[in-house]
Amino acid sequence: MDQAIRDALAKDRMIDITTIGRSSNQPRRIEIWFHNVAGRIYITGLPGKRDWYANLQAHPAFTFHLKESLQADLAARAVPTVDPDVKLAVLSIITQRIGREADLATWIAQSPLVEVLFND
Helix, strand or coil, rough: CCCHHHHHHHCCEEEEEEECCCCCCEHHHEEEEEEEEEEEEEEEECCCCCHHHHHHHHCCEEEEEECCCEEEEEEEEEEEEEEEEEEHHHHHHHHHHCCCHHHHHHHHCCCCEEEECCCC
């Protein structure tokens, strides 16, 4: 991974992701935030069921589209984060960053969380 991509992953927040629909097997592209937590990349969302998460559970390979400081399409794989201790650690940081720390318990219980691993 080159330095420009590492820089974008360190400072950007808004991306698109293209997943494969769990039922349709068709590409689905959405805009979403990502979070860099101690050098690891995560995607989460508000509490509740999310189609993008269901798609990634069925088809973990997806495309991570950088679009703020740099435009690049990165092949990636989603690894659902379900361990309560890891969710607590990661979501504590994320909810604090976005001003939702009062909702931490709900986020831990109900928000999807995946770590993004990039294909080299």
